[in-house]
Amino acid sequence: MNETKKLSGPAKDRFFKRFFTEAGGLDEPTADRLTECSKQVFSSVRVRKNVEALNTDSTATAPKKPSTDTQGTSGKQSEPASRSRKTKTPQPVASEPAVTEPVKTEVSLAEQLQAPPPETTGEADPFVFGLVPVYKREGAEGLLVKLAEIRSVAHLRAMAKAQQIVLARELRTGDIDVVTLRAAILEAVEKRVADRRAV
Numbered sequence: 001m002n003e004t005k006k007l008s009g010p011a012k013d014r015f016f017k018r019f020f021t022e023a024g025g026l027d028e029p030t031a032d033r034l035t036e037c038s039k040q041v042f043s044s045v046r047v048r049k050n051v052e053a054l055n056t057d058s059t060a061t062a063p064k065k066p067s068t069d070t071q072g073t074s075g076k077q078s079e080p081a082s083r084s085r086k087t088k089t090p091q092p093v094a095s096e097p098a099v100t101e102p103v104k105t106e107v108s109l110a111e112q113l114q115a116p117p118p119e120t121t122g123e124a125d126p127f128v129f130g131l132v133p134v135y136k137r138e139g140a141e142g143l144l145v146k147l148a149e150i151r152s153v154a155h156l157r158a159m160a161k162a163q164q165i166v167l168a169r170e171l172r173t174g175d176i177d178v179v180t181l182r183a184a185i186l187e188a189v190e191k192r193v194a195d196r197r198a199v
Contacts, residue, residue, distance in 0.1 A: 008044035015047065037183050041144050124155040126162035135189045143189065147182040156181050165189055 007015050016038045020031035128150075135143045150156050153176060160167050165188045171181060 004046050004048055006044055006046045012042065012045055013039055015045070016042075034179065037179055040183055041140055041186060124150075124152060124158065126155070126158040128159070131159065131163050131165055131185065131189050132193060135186075135193060140186060140190065143186055144182065147185060151178060153178050153181055156185060160185050160188070165192065
């Protein structure tokens with residue numbers, strides 16, 4: 001298994017800045033905004049060491065195909081016509097199967113946050129998952145991952161309202177960045193859980 005390394009504090013913040021800028025291919029203002037959001041959400045993060053290094057040299061050394069030995073055929077002299085009639089027709093050599101790139105299955109955090117909202121038919125389900133139960137079971141990071149699946153501001157607002165998660169007045173209407181709204185919902189869920197524990 002790949003070794004992992006836990007990052008926290010400034011090291012974590014530098015990693016997210018490099019990750020959003022270099023691996024995510026985002027412009028610097030967007031990368032800065034996502035980095036600030038990550039500071040509020042993640043207290044620490046565990047990454048694979050090869051990812052933590054953010055190696056930009058992604059060109060893998062392709063295995064060399066064995067060279068075709070043509071000396072055996074090029075060096076032969078032409079046989080007389082009488083003998084060439086008896087020569088068996090050589091079987092066609094099967095070509096090597098083309099090497100295909102592996103299908104990309106993992107989606108980076110930057111891609112999840114920046115992907116456009118998918119088209120939906122009908123109203124979105126405000127109870128597609130429970131905000132508080134997910135937070136209690138998987139923590140802040142787990143809830144943020146689930147919220148990243150909801151890319152519609154209207155859907156996020158409907159979830160918060162239906163599940164009695166109180167948002168600030170300015171977050172309930174008008175234009176707002178979806179990343180900011182996710183962070184606000186996470187903060188409101190944390191406050192609600194903390195208030196219940198204090199009772």
